Structure formats: structure tokens, C-alpha cells
Amino acid sequence: MASSIRRRVAGLKEKIRLHGDETQHEQTDHWSNRDLIPLPPHRRTWGWFHFYGFWTLSSLNITNWQTPNSFLTQGLSVGQSMAIIIIGRLLIVGFSTLIAWCGLQWHIGFTVQNRYTWGMRGSYIPLLQRILLNFIWNAVQCWNGGRLVAVCLTAIWPSYAKMNNFLPESMPTNGSEFVGFIVFWFVSTPFLWIRPEKFKIPFLVTSIYCGCGMLAMMIWALSTAKGVGPLLYSGASVPATSRWNDSWLMMASINQMIGGIAAGITNGSDFSRYARGWKDYVIGSITSGWITGVLVCFVGLVTTSASQKIYGEVIWNPPDLLLRMMENGEGTSAARAGVFFLAFGFALTNVFENICGNAVAGGIDLAGLWPHYINIRRGAIITFIAAWVVQPWQLVNRAVTFILVLSSFSVFLAPIIGMMATDFYVLRRRRIQLSHLYRIHNTSYWYCRGVNWRAIPAWLCGWAPTIGGLVVSVRGDIDPPRALQELYFMAFFIGFSISAVIFYVLNLLFPPGGLGDYETTDVYGTFTAREAEKLGVVPSSDSLENHDSHYATQEVVQEKT
Template sequence: MASRLKGRFQWPALRVKQVPSAFSGALGVSRWSNIDLDPIRREDRKWSVWALIAYWFSDAFNAATWEFAASILAIGLSYKDAIGIVATAFLVVSTVISLNGATGVLYHAPFPVLARAGWGFWGSYVAIISRVILAMFWFAIQTLNGGDVVFVMITAIWPSFADLHNGIPASEGITTAQMVSFLLFWLAQIPFLYMHPNSLRYLFITKSILVPICFIAILIWSFRSTGGTGGPLLSSSARATIGGSAYSYAWLSSLTSVIGNYATLSVNMPDFSRYSKASVKWQWLYVPMLPVVFTFISFIGIAATSAGQEHYGQLDWNPATLIANWPNRSCKFFAGFAFSLAALGVNISANSLSAANDLAALFPSYINIRRGQLLCALVAWIMVPWRILATASGFLNFMSAYSVFLGPIAAILVWDFWWIHDMKYDVVALYHPEGIYRYTYGINWRAITAFVVGVAPNLPGFINSINPAINPGVGIRPYTFAWILGFTITSLIYVVLSTIFKPTETMIPRAILPDEVYDGEVGESVTIEGKAFGDDVERGGSGDNDWKKEEGELRVI
């Protein structure tokens, strides 16, 4: 009876495509993988060094980077402090991005799969669920921000659109015109969410050409329109208004805030680097490149906002508001288009693809990358981001502060690969829960312990950020440098525990790479039942993999 019910509710028509491989198991029926989670085959690795550079240029040129300095200047620091903080933050986070990105280049597997090596199969769900919550939330918020720029584009062509009759209650935090703009931007994303990640590199290349032109043009306008001074924020009198310990804590808090914006990518870089056909050494290009690029864009944001304050009498860090003030409708439209393209690129690279990989790992039988991205887009409506931004500041603070959990997660990924396992993973075992990465009931207690200890010091400040009425006293201070503190403590605890209680069952003499498996140098046998699959299954497969049924076993040859 139980087996009948199980078969009845499996919904075979909804299952995603499975391809027989040593990774997905016999005839592709593994609970832990599907075709999108399997390592990328050699012929499917399309991302060159230039494509990876374009990806980062695409990710950097967006409104969020523009606004980095907003909160920094608001708490009393100067624009020079802001520039130094952004540069330092990206020097730190780009190092972690490079280290974790290298794992994807070597094993061509996504973050949710690679996390199993250090966390265990069930333990990895702690890292996966933490990231998918952030990714889906920020996709909704960034879609709303993209809608704001679409609103500017429409009003540049049709000025009376701003006066469109509004039938939505003010309590909802959105007007009919803004809802239409949100819908249009949401719809514009759908074709790109449907595309394979290999094809998305063309989007990133296009964005990396067009958007920087717009940003540099705005920078030129900022100085030319203010007689070369750049406006009040860049004047010689614009100095920090705080000093002493308050200055130090403000500096560290701002550093943590900037790092937190890219804490997700410090974890999920393998989701993109797995498509790379370049060698691991090119991942180190990010360390000098990212601080320069992001600091430059942050400076553009400061200069443009400063010029906007001089011209329009208000200090507003939202680029959509600045563009809306321009009298030239053509400039307004094309600038709006550039910012909408910027929002589109970063929403896919930082949010929807991340969520899709996580959802595929949680439900591999029914969700692949394409379905995961479309599901993420549907959830954007369920989250009603306009209401969140209008009424739920506590929830917004919670999601922003939630990145404190990503520092410890990134630490475990870095140290497990580079130090504990000395870059030696068995890529086949990463897909089989009864293999060497089983640990204790699928959980590596060392990683869970290090994670909990790393997060604990930041919890008082984390709670205070959500509800300021709760005052933990001096307990709030560690939260000032939450990401760095969490990363450091977790690193120390995880390395010590893994050294004293060495996971010897996971140690292998040499790495087992996916190309060896696909080329047949390393084989994997999977026992199958003839009745379950039929006697006609003698040989199959695709690409480099061929399968042969021999005496009740399906063997890769």
C-alpha cells in the first residue's frame, strides 16, 4: 500500500530531465542531482576570461554600488572615508570570492553540491536555505527598484503617465503607475530567466559595454555642471563630523555593511565559475580588479549625488530620482534604459541564478535552473516588496542583517577546501550520500559547531537591528564588524576541530575531477534492478558518457 501511494504522488510528468551519469545515479534517478546540478562537461564550458570580467563589470555597474556611500556619509563620515571603506571591503570580499570561485573552476559543480564536502549532505541545507532566503527576497526588492527606472523611462516618452489614475490604497505603498512599471520590468526579466547560464554571458558582455558609458557620462556631467568642483559633498570642507571611538565604530560598521552587500557572491561564486573554460589562476584577477571597479563606481555615485544636491536642492541617493529631474527627455530615457539594464543584469547574476541553484539542490527531481529562476520570479509577487519597503522596516533590517550568517558559511567553504582537504575532493562522492561525505547521519558536526559559535557573538546586535527597543548594551559592539568577526571565529573553530577530530574518512590521496569521470578514466558502478528499468536498457547516455548494462550493473565506460 505504501509503495502504491508513493508511486501515485511522484508526479512523473513534472520531473525534470535526468541524464544517466556517475553523478545522477542509475538512469538519472538520484535524489541528490539532476542535469543542471551535475558537473559541467568540457564542451559546455563557454565562459572565457573576458566573459568572467564582463560578468563582474555587469554586476558592479548598478544602483546599489552607486548608493554605497549613502549610509556612510549619513552617519558622519566623509566621502574620502567612504572611498577607503569601499576599497577595503572589496579587497577583503574579493579574496574570499576568488578562493571559493576556484573550487567551481576545478570541479565545475555549483555551490549547493560543493557545500556537501564540508557540511555533509543534510548539513549543507543550513547553508543552502540561508542563501535561498536572501536571494529570493532581494530579487523581489531589485525588481521593484528596476520598476522605478522603467517609470522614469515611460515618463520621458509619456509625461502624463505619472498622473495615471490610481486605484490602489495608499497603505499599499505603490501607485497604479508604479505597479505597471513593476510589471513591465518583471516581464522584461522573464526571457533572460528562461535562458541557459551559458547564453547569459552575452547579456553581461552587452551590459558591461553600455552601462559604463552611461555612468562615465554622468560623472562628466557632475563635474562640468558644477564648474569642476563636483558639488558640496566633494568640497574641501566635507570632512568627517565624528571622531574618537565613534569614528572607529562608524568605520567598521560601514565596512561590514559594504561587505554584506556582496556576502552572497562570496559564497555562491562556484555557480558561475563552474562554466569557466579558463584556468584557476584567472580567479585571482578579482583581487586587484574588484576594489578598483567598485570604488570607482561608488565615487561616481558620490559625485552625481553631490551635483544633484547643488542643482536641485535635495540630497537624494536614488539615481532614478536624479534622472527624473533632468529636463532633457532623451537623456532621461537613455539613462533610464542603462539603469534598467544594470538592474536586470545584477538581479540575475546575484539573485535569481543563486536561488535557482539552491532550489534545484533542495528539490532536484522537480526543479532545474530554469524552473528555479521562474519560481523565484513568481515569489517576487508573493513577497509584495512595495509593502515591505513602505511598512516593514524591521523586516527589511532583518534581511539586511541576515548576511551575518554568510560570513561563517563562506569561512567553512574556504577552509574545508584549501586547508582541511588540501584541494582534494572526490567529485563523484559529492553526489552520493552514502559515500565519504556522509559524516554522521549526513551532518558534519564540526561545521555546524563552528557555524553556531561564529554566529553567536553577533546575535545581540542582530536582534537589536531588528528591534531597536531591545538594548543589549555592550553586546551590540561585536555586530559592528559582524561579517569579519563571524568569518574569523568560524575559521578558527572549524580548523581546530577538524585538526583534532580529523575527518579521515573524507581524506583521499588525490582529487577525483569530473573530466576523469566523463572521459572514463574513473568509473562508477551503480546497481540497478532489471525489473525496474526493463531489459531493453542496454546502452545509452550522452556526450562523453556511455553506459553499458553488465550483469545487473550499470557501468560508465
């Protein structure tokens, strides 16, 4: 009986075990599978518009629309708020490119990238942090998307908003919001089957649809209000009793902007490795991550200012504004139709922002834990199912403090980013040994029992000075020590710098083997002939064949065109 059960279990494990094409170096073992190996040329399909669309997901969304609100409510002027946004978005693109360059040059993702910094086993430390954030933020995004779905359903059936609440009183939400969450979750799920190589059409649709929707909202608001409202011309109004002047508030706001997307900065190489070339990544990032991001904030500011003139109050949240637009239209079919298509555009962007930024990223990270059984698709499905375990309705509607902690998680991520940058650019001079990242014997990256002990104190020292400020902010202390708050206002820059310096010094005092070394042979067929020549690497026959096939296909397409 026992032997029969063992055979069945062994058979089941073999069925769900992943298998790759060994001729394409897609070996599946404890450290590798098809989604973790360095991407070969034929799988690098992202051009500049892919990255434009990728960054659009973090630009054309509700959170970015509402960004000026958090600065204006502190008493800063419109000019100061827009200056913060311009500087903050530029720094975000800069730090993202800094970390993503490893993926552009060596075509590996965050999961593998950390192995040479932390060690093969030590890389689980940043990996587990990312997995936790992916689970929680995916759930929160599903809930926010569900609220937009509720707006769409209300636009179709006005009685939907008045439906009886069938949930128990212990749940801090109502039936209409919960049904919206269910619909959003189920509608999003099929898109998990799209591989990152095929994201061009979703990026194209969301960029055009949501961009046009935002412009339409602004044009409607300006037309109805017959001009811009008073909010746009508001000056600085920092209370005289405030402990902070304009400079400190602007510093804290810039830190807040970068920290809010720190999780996306850390795994930039997960997506940059799909680039056809570094120019595609840089052009797409600057045009969308910076320019479009700034424009969306300005559009949100103008629309909110005009709507204040219409309704007599400031409404920053687009779903609330859309519902108010329906009320003002007295429930006419034209008003409801307009609101539906606008809410649908926001919801569509939310779908792909969540899938790309949380589900797919979570899939890649989970693949690093169990490469035998989890690939991007399976990991993304697990991340999505976890939304029901996380129960976002408890977090968003009740635990405001918990969301504040999540938003401040950059306190722990900034030191990781600083170590990654120092290790790649300064210590290794952008040279790594690819095959050493996928084995534990005869490798430079095993260190001491699989852990690079130098990374531990460098990481701890990076967040130790700023954790006190995080604690007093979360507790809401009335009169916390000023020094703790000042450190917290610069948490990202302090954590990045301290960990970078300490990690550098420790590696100088106790140098590990393999610093600056790289393989002169293209073991995985990763590089094109041009890339191999530039790196001083002998290309494999596989990469040459893929390179020739790729360009031959391009020539055929050009001839047909």
C-alpha cells in the same frame, strides 16, 4: 477509480521528471541532475570577459552608485569614504575568490560544495538560508527595477506620473509604481530561459550600455554645474556627541560593505565552475569587481556633488535625479529622451543582476532540494514567481526594519564562509572525492545520519557573539551596550574567524574519515588532460574526447579568422 488517479499522477510525475544524457554522466536522482554534476570541459565557456560582466552587475548599479552616501552621512570625509570603498571592494574580491576556488578546481557549485562540510543532509541548512534570501532579494530587486521602469514610462508619457491611484489605501504604494513593477517582471521573465553558458552577450550589452550611461550622467552634471560642487570637498564631520570615532565608523563601514554581498560570496563557485581557467576568473574579478566597482562609486560621488550645485540639494538616488532632470528641462522632448535612455540603462543592468544573482542562483539552490524535478531554469522560474508571494511593495515601502535585517544576514553567512574555507584549504588540502558527493552509500560524506555534527556548533558559535548587536540595531535602541555594538561592527570577521577555528579544532579532536582523500580516476569526465595531470587523476575517455573536440573547434575558428 483510485487506481486510475494513481496512474494519472504517476504519468504526470514521469512527464515533469528531469532526464539527462547518461552517456555524459547526467544521471538524475535524489542527489544529482545535469545542473549539479561537475561541469565537463565543453560546458565551461566563461572567459575573463564573462566574469568582468558578472562582476559588472554588482558594480554598475544604483546600490553601488549610492555607496558613498551611507558613509558621508555618518560624518566621514570623502577621502575616508573612498578608502573604505577601495579596501572593502578588494576584500570582497578576495573572499569571493577564496570560496570560488573549489568551483575552479573541481567544477562543482555551492549546492554540492557544502555536502562535504555539512554532510549530505546537513547541507540543506546553508541551502535553505540561500533559498530564502534569493526569494526575498529577487522580489526587492524586481520592485527597484519597477521604479526605474516607471521613470522610463514617465519620460515617454509625462502624464504617467500623474495617473489616478487605482490601488486600495491599504497598499503602501501607488499605481504608477505598481505598473512599473508588473512591466519589469514580465519583461525580465523571458531572459530566464538563457542558460549561464550563454551569458556573454547580456554581459557585453549591460557593461557597455550602463557604463556609458553613468559617464554621460557625470559629464552632463559637470558641464551644467560648470565644475564639481562642494560635496566632493567635504571633510570629516563626526558629531562631538557621537559614541564612535573615525576608526570605529570606518571599521563598521567595511564590515557593512562585505556583509552586503556576503550572500554572493557564499555561492561564488556556482559561477566560477563555468570558467575556462582560473586566470579568467581572477582577471575578470579584479578588473570589474574591484577597479570598476571603485570607479562607479567615485562617478556617483562626482555626479551627486555637481547636481547639488545645480539643484541646491543632495540627490543620491539616480531615479530621483533623473526625474528632477526632466523637471529642470521643463519637460522638453530632448530632456525626456535623455532621461529615458539613462533610466533604461540602469533598468537593463537591474534585470541581469537580478536574474544572475538571484533567479539563477535560486534555481541552482532549488535544484539541490529536488534534483528529480528542478533544474536551473525551473528553479529560476519558481524564484521569480515567488516575488508575488513575497510582495516587495510591503517590504520596501513600509518595513524598513525588515530590509535592515536582510542586509545584516551576513551575521549568519560569515560563519558558513569561514567553515567552507577552513574545510577546503586546511583540513582537506583542496582534495575531495567527487563521486562521494552524489551518493549516500560507501561515501565519506554521510557522517551521522547524513549530518556532519561538527558543523552545527561551529556555525552557532560563529554568530552567537554578534546576534545581540544585530538585535539592538534593528530595534533602534537609544543607548545599547557598547560591547554589543563593537562586536556587531566586526560581525563578518568575527563570525568567519570563530567558526573557522572551532570547526578546525573539532575536526582535529574528532577526525572524520576521508580528510585529504581524492579519487585517482575521473569518474564524471570532468577534467581536461592537463587538469588531470596536475591533480594526479587518470582522465576518462569522455574528457579526452571533449578536450580534443574543443581544441579542434578552436583551431578551425582560428583558421577561418
